[in-house]
Amino acid sequence: MRTIIFRTIAPYLSALMVLFSIFVLLRGHNEPGGGFIGGLIAASALAIFGIACGVASVRRAIVFHPMGVSGFGLFLSALAGLPSIFKAQAFMTSQWLEVHVFGVEVALSTPLFFDIGVYLVVVGAIGSIALALEEREAD
Amino acid sequence: MESGVVILIGMFFTVAVYLMLSKQLVRILLGIAILGNAVNLLIFTNGRLTREVPPLIPDHLYAPETATANPLPQALVLTAIVISFSFFAFLLVLAFRAYQELGTDEVDEMRIAEPEHDQTPPQGY
Amino acid sequence: MAGSSVSVDLSQAMNTAPIALGDWLVVAPSLITILGGALCLMLRKNTDLQPKLGIGFLGLLVVANLALLIRVLDHGVITMVMGSWLPPFGIAFTVDTLGITLSLIGSIVAFCAGVFGAATVDSTGRRYGFYPFLLLLMTGVCGAFLTGDIFNLYVWFEVLLISSYGLLVLGNDRIQLDGAVKYGVLNLIGTNLFLIATGMLYGIFGTLNMADLALKVAALENPASGTLATVAALYFLAFAMKAAAFPVNFWLPASYHTPNVVVSAVFAGLLTKVGVYALIRIFVLILPASRGYMADVIALVAIATLLTGAIGALAQSEVRRLLGYVVIAGIGSMLAGVAVGSTLAISGAIFYAVHSIIVMTALYMAAGIMNMMGGSYDLRQLGGLYQKSAAFAAVFLVLGFAVSGLPPFSGFWPKVILVDAAFSDGRTWLGAAILVSGFLTTLAMGRVWIFAFWRGGPEGTTDGETVAISGETGTQLSGAAVWLPLGILTALVVYFGLQPEWMLELSTQGASGIVEPLGYLRSVFGGQV
Numbered sequence: 195m196r197t198i199i200f201r202t203i204a205p206y207l208s209a210l211m212v213l214f215s216i217f218v219l220l221r222g223h224n225e226p227g228g229g230f231i232g233g234l235i236a237a238s239a240l241a242i243f244g245i246a247c248g249v250a251s252v253r254r255a256i257v258f259h260p261m262g263v264s265g266f267g268l269f270l271s272a273l274a275g276l277p278s279i280f281k282a283q284a285f286m287t288s289q290w291l292e293v294h295v296f297g298v299e300v301a302l303s304t305p306l307f308f309d310i311g312v313y314l315v316v317v318g319a320i321g322s323i324a325l326a327l328e329e330r331e332a333d
Numbered sequence: 334m335e336s337g338v339v340i341l342i343g344m345f346f347t348v349a350v351y352l353m354l355s356k357q358l359v360r361i362l363l364g365i366a367i368l369g370n371a372v373n374l375l376i377f378t379n380g381r382l383t384r385e386v387p388p389l390i391p392d393h394l395y396a397p398e399t400a401t402a403n404p405l406p407q408a409l410v411l412t413a414i415v416i417s418f419s420f421f422a423f424l425l426v427l428a429f430r431a432y433q434e435l436g437t438d439e440v441d442e443m444r445i446a447e448p449e450h451d452q453t454p455p456q457g458y
Numbered sequence: 459m460a461g462s463s464v465s466v467d468l469s470q471a472m473n474t475a476p477i478a479l480g481d482w483l484v485v486a487p488s489l490i491t492i493l494g495g496a497l498c499l500m501l502r503k504n505t506d507l508q509p510k511l512g513i514g515f516l517g518l519l520v521v522a523n524l525a526l527l528i529r530v531l532d533h534g535v536i537t538m539v540m541g542s543w544l545p546p547f548g549i550a551f552t553v554d555t556l557g558i559t560l561s562l563i564g565s566i567v568a569f570c571a572g573v574f575g576a577a578t579v580d581s582t583g584r585r586y587g588f589y590p591f592l593l594l595l596m597t598g599v600c601g602a603f604l605t606g607d608i609f610n611l612y613v614w615f616e617v618l619l620i621s622s623y624g625l626l627v628l629g630n631d632r633i634q635l636d637g638a639v640k641y642g643v644l645n646l647i648g649t650n651l652f653l654i655a656t657g658m659l660y661g662i663f664g665t666l667n668m669a670d671l672a673l674k675v676a677a678l679e680n681p682a683s684g685t686l687a688t689v690a691a692l693y694f695l696a697f698a699m700k701a702a703a704f705p706v707n708f709w710l711p712a713s714y715h716t717p718n719v720v721v722s723a724v725f726a727g728l729l730t731k732v733g734v735y736a737l738i739r740i741f742v743l744i745l746p747a748s749r750g751y752m753a754d755v756i757a758l759v760a761i762a763t764l765l766t767g768a769i770g771a772l773a774q775s776e777v778r779r780l781l782g783y784v785v786i787a788g789i790g791s792m793l794a795g796v797a798v799g800s801t802l803a804i805s806g807a808i809f810y811a812v813h814s815i816i817v818m819t820a821l822y823m824a825a826g827i828m829n830m831m832g833g834s835y836d837l838r839q840l841g842g843l844y845q846k847s848a849a850f851a852a853v854f855l856v857l858g859f860a861v862s863g864l865p866p867f868s869g870f871w872p873k874v875i876l877v878d879a880a881f882s883d884g885r886t887w888l889g890a891a892i893l894v895s896g897f898l899t900t901l902a903m904g905r906v907w908i909f910a911f912w913r914g915g916p917e918g919t920t921d922g923e924t925v926a927i928s929g930e931t932g933t934q935l936s937g938a939a940v941w942l943p944l945g946i947l948t949a950l951v952v953y954f955g956l957q958p959e960w961m962l963e964l965s966t967q968g969a970s971g972i973v974e975p976l977g978y979l980r981s982v983f984g985g986q987v
Contacts, residue, residue, distance in 0.1 A: 214898035224392070230415065265499030265590070272492045275485075276543075285485045287542040323422050338978040353647070358639065365646055372653050379661030392614040406660070409609055413653060416616045423623060424642055446716050447779075454775035455838050455909060455917055 196246065204246030211239035220306075221314050229309035233316025240317070241324040260325065264307045264318025271311030274304045338378050345371035356429045358438040362421070369417035373410045380406025473541045480529050484538040486522040486824035487561060487600035489517060505584040506712050509576040514591030516569040519596060523562040535971065535981035537606060542969045544981045546667035552606025554978055556808060556968030560735055561603040563812050566950070567727045567819045568596045570943030574823055577718045577939035583628045583718060588592045591628075592724065602732050602923035606982065608656055608744075609666045611736060613651055615700070622729060626713065644709040648699035655692035658685065669982035672975055688845030690748035693740050694756070700733030701789050704762040710786060711770065715778035715835075716915045719826030722778060726785050727819035731811050734792045741796060742804055743972045749799055757797035757848030761891040775837045777825045777906060780875030781818070784861055784902065787895050788814040794892055795876050798883045805969035809961055813868040813954065817861045820947035824854050827940060830911055838917040840910040851911040853948050858903030860951045865897040868954035871962065904926035 215235035222228030244252040256263070278287035291302045349371055352364030380403040387403035390397050432438045435445065468474060494515030501507055530536060530553055539548035579588045598618025605611050610649035612785060622645075626638045660666055662685060663674045677687070695706070702710040710730070714722050741749040749756075767787025788810065795807025825835065827850065832840040844851045860867035873896060880889035913919055954961050971977055 225389070230411075233553045259502070261502060261587075262500045264528045265496045265502075267496075268499070269493060269496035270487060272496065275489075275540075279479070282479075284473065284477050284538050284540060285482065285489075319419065319642060320422075323426065326426065361643060365643065365650075368647070368650050372650055372657065373479065375654060375839050376657035376660065379657045394526060409657075409660070412609075412613065416613070417650075420616075420620065420646055423620070424646070427635065429622075429637055430630070431639050434632045440639070443636050443639065445633045446640075447712055452838070453776065454773060454905075 201246050204243055208239040212236050212243070215239065215313075222309055223303070223305060229312030230316055233313040234320065236313070236317045237320035237324060240321045241328070243298040244325055244328045248326050251321040252325060256321075260318040260322035262318070263321070265314045267300060267311040267314025267315060267316075267318060269311070270314065272306050276306055334382050334384075335378055338374065338382065342371055342374050342378065345374065356439050356441055358431070358440060361430055362424055365424070366417075366421050369413070369421070373413050373417075376413065377406050379412050380409075406411070460655045471544060471547070473539060473544055474542075474951075477538065480533075481536055481538050482537055483522060483526040483529055484553050484604065486526065487519055487604065488518050488597050489564065491593045491597040491600065492524055493592045494518075495597060498590040498593060499587065502585060502587055502590065505581040508584050508589045509572070512593060513569070513572045513576065515593055515863070516565065516572040516596070517592035519565045519600070520562070520569050523558065523565045523600070525564050527558045530555055535977050537981045545669035546665045549610050550606040550667055550669075550982060551604050552669065552978065553604050554968065554971045554981075555745070556735075556738070556962060556972060557603040559808065559964045559968055560731065560811060560815070562602045563815050564599050564603065564728050565596065567654070567815055567947070568592065568599075568724065570739055570823075570946055571720050571724045571727075571819065573783065573939055574826075575718075577937075578720050578826060579628070579718055586628050586630075586973075587624060588628060588718075588721075591621045591624040595625065595724065595728075597621075599728050599732055603735060606668050606742070607666055608659065608668055608671065611739075612649065612652055612656055615652065615736075618729070618732065619645055619649060620956065622725065625724070626717050628718055628721060631716075634716045637713035640709050641713035641983060643968055644699065644706075648696050648706075651692055651696035651699070655689050655696060658689050658692070662686065662689070667982065668739070668744060669975070673979060673983075675744055675747070685749060686745070687751065690741070690752060693745070694752060697733045697737040697740070698759065698793075699729045701737065702733075702786050703759050703789055703793055704766045704786075707763065707766065707779070707786050707789075711779055711782040714782040714785070715776060719778070719822055719829065723783075723819045723822035723826070726781065726822050727815045727971060730785060731792075731815050734796075734807070734811055734970040737793075738804060738807060739972065742799065743975055743978070746799075746973075749796070753797050753799060755792060757815075757885055759886050760790050760797050761888060762790075763787070763793060764891045764895035766790075768895040768902065770900035772898060772905075774902075775839065777835045777840075777910070778822065778827060779900060780837075781821050781825060784821070784899060785814075785818055787899055787977050788818065790895060791873065791876055793882060793891055794888050796878075797888060798879045798885060800879055800883065801966070801969045801973045802875060803879035804973060805962070805965040806872045806879055808965035808968050809958075810869075810872035810876065810927055812965070813860070813872055813951075814960060816947050816950050816954075817857055817869065818952065821857050823944050823947070824850075824857060827872075827944065828854075830940075832910065833843060837906065837909045841913045841915040841917070841919060842911075844911040851907070853944065854911065855907055856948055856951060858900075862900035862903055864900065866952075866955045868951045868958075870955060871958040872965075889896070953975060959974055 198326055215232040218227040218235060219229055219232035222232065240252055275286040277289045278284065289304045293300045345367055349364045349368035352360045352367065355361060383402040386399060386401045388397065388401040435443055437443065498511055503513065535552060535554045537550055537552045539545050539550045541548050575588055588605055595618050598614045598621060601614035601617065602611055605614060623638065623642055626635050626641060659671065663671055665671060665674065699706045714725055764787055767783050767790055770783035771780050771787065774783060791810050792807045795810065797805040828840060828843060829835050829844050831843055834840055856867060860869045863869040863873035871890060877889045877892050880892065
């Protein structure tokens with residue numbers, strides 16, 4: 195698998211895939227997309243990078259252990275359900291906050307944070323399984 | 334259209350059960366994967382099949398204009414797919430590890446937890 | 459949606475009434491364990507901090523469950539629908555006495571296991587994630603007990619299942635892999651059956667909310683019709699597999715003795731009982747007509763389970779495998795309650811579930827301590843533990859009596875209720891099977907006690923003689939972390955035996971709450987039911 199073409203192109207391809215996964219994640223509220231599918235795309239980016247350049251360099255690239263990433267995602271998702279407590283609404287009732295940045299209206303919402311959490315859980319969990327399998331293959 | 338899908342589901346279940354009755358762990362796992370897909374199709378069909386009308390609401394509206402496909406089974410199936418996918422991934426790793434450690438993928442030969450020639454319990458002092 | 463000027467009457471779809479802060483307790487158990495589990499997962503490498511964090515969150519869980527129980531007793535059934543959607547559209551958490559009682563007892567047991575694990579799980583096990591998995595397992599267990607949505611119940615089952623896989627292969631030993639393969643495959647098939655039945659139920663009624671389902675099933679002209687009978691049979695098979703009822707019980711003795719003993723303790727206490735709980739919830743609340751229709755089958759399965767469990771226990775010489783069969787025998791008693799189905803019988807089954815959660819966990823912990831003291835789990839090699847610790851011998855005797863259903867301990871009262879209910883329902887064989895199973899369990903437990911504690915040394919020691927046990931065998935006992943959890947659980951066993959009124963009242967209230975579910979339905983749909 196480690197041909198020169200693949201090894202040259204893999205970093206760019208992975209970067210593009212991660213970027214695309216973030217795009218899919220962000221468009222997910224009202225259109226097809228979302229955290230789960232975005233996370234899968236990002237996890238496959240990690241897998242491709244791992245096949246091309248070795249698992250060790252992937253682990254270096256993502257800094258944190260994949261399970262730690264998914265732990266953080268879980269934490270974020272659970273926290274995203276909490277803000278409605280201040281408005282006497284049920285758990286996970288969505289809250290919206292509109293912020294104007296440079297004249298562009300950005301809708302920050304609890305579902306967005308929930309989705310980011312899901313994204314991280316999927317990246318971490320699937321990524322760690324993929325990396326574990328690739329590592330074993332190399333033995 | 335439902336009846337055609339129902340026959341397909343039946344075939345899926347048949348294949349899944351046949352594979353799960355096998356002694357090879359890999360075949361059992363394939364059977365479980367197919368079983369999961371059969372179940373997903375079953376839930377999907379139980380929500381009634383509607384073609385070509387995705388349950389998306391246009392930007393300026395609050396309710397869909399026409400009758401759309403039932404979104405709930407889609408959500409259920411998505412959840413079930415995620416779960417069965419992660420379980421399958423886990424079991425695959427587990428089966429691989431078991432094959433490495435136990436040296437067999439035949440379930441009849443996996444007798445470490447329950448040894449074949451177990452001594453009888455003490456009969457008296 | 460944000461930024462839109464169209465005005466919509468949200469009260470058509472959403473609950474706009476303010477939610478009391480106390481109702482947030484409904485999600486507290488799941489939320490605390492998810493947050494705690496995620497935090498422990500992030501700090502996986504820090505093996506010194508993990509036990510403190512894990513035990514802290516489990517303690518918090520006990521407090522939250524206790525507060526929720528008090529609130530349910532004060533206010534009746536509480537419902538909270540996620541995202542404020544009106545039922546039956548949103549995912550509802552509906553907490554009644556049955557659910558919260560089991561959730562509270564389960565969390566106490568998990569807390570004890572967390573403390574016990576601080577002594578018995580080494581740093582490798584901690585790095586593999588003992589505490590995160592234990593917390594996430596409790597997310598699944600508490601979620602399953604508290605949810606009011608049948609698909610959500612499936613999701614919680616999967617959450618606890620995937621965490622249990624993680625716990626099961628904690629040390630990556632050969633024997634663990636062997637056990638995990640069997641446990642994993644069979645439980646996954648069980649949950650798939652559960653999912654099939656749920657999909658068909660959705661196809662028939664178009665809803666997944668338990669209260670809504672109960673109403674719609676009750677409104678049917680012929681509630682025991684063909685399709686519904688299929689659904690009921692599938693549910694029964696699925697939950698029987700989860701609960702390890704005969705003839706789908708063989709995964710339990712094949713796997714429960716393989717992991718670290720504290721993991722076995724948690725599994726034996728909680729997992730099968732979640733299956734029994736789901737069986738009670740679905741057959742009594744949602745499909746009462748199908749339960750009546752299948753009562754004979756359930757009774758037969760219960761009798762077979764009672765006898766297989768007890769006879770299997772007699773045939774074992776490995777203490778943990780023996781206890782695995784004792785778990786199965788207990789499942790038979792609870793199924794007997796479901797088979798009879800009267801309020802009295804269901805209350806007996808609930809009380810038995812509470813008793814079984816506590817006593818089975820305690821027994822597995824005691825088995826772990828026996829191994830630490832005697833260096834083995836094998837009855838042939840154990841012996842002379844009485845001279846090592848007479849107090850421990852007494853504790854084990856108490857637990858053995860309790861699990862056999864002898865007075866004055868916690869197993870006695872639910873057995874009395876169940877036998878009484880079976881006889882007054884005319885199911886003499888069922889009542890007799892409970893008694894015979896209790897007798898055989900007494901023999902099995904008595905044998906363990908005689909061999910491991912009373913006999914002077916390993917097999918072959920002549921009567922009256924004592925053999926000095928090599929003191930260094932096994933791990934050093936690490937004080938409070940080992941004895942405190944066992945002490946708490948034994949104290950509960952004795953307390954529920956001597957003062958059963960409180961638990962009797964809770965289980966009766968829990969049983970009548972689902973046999974006549976008006977309060978449950980009103981809590982979900984408001985006063986219109």
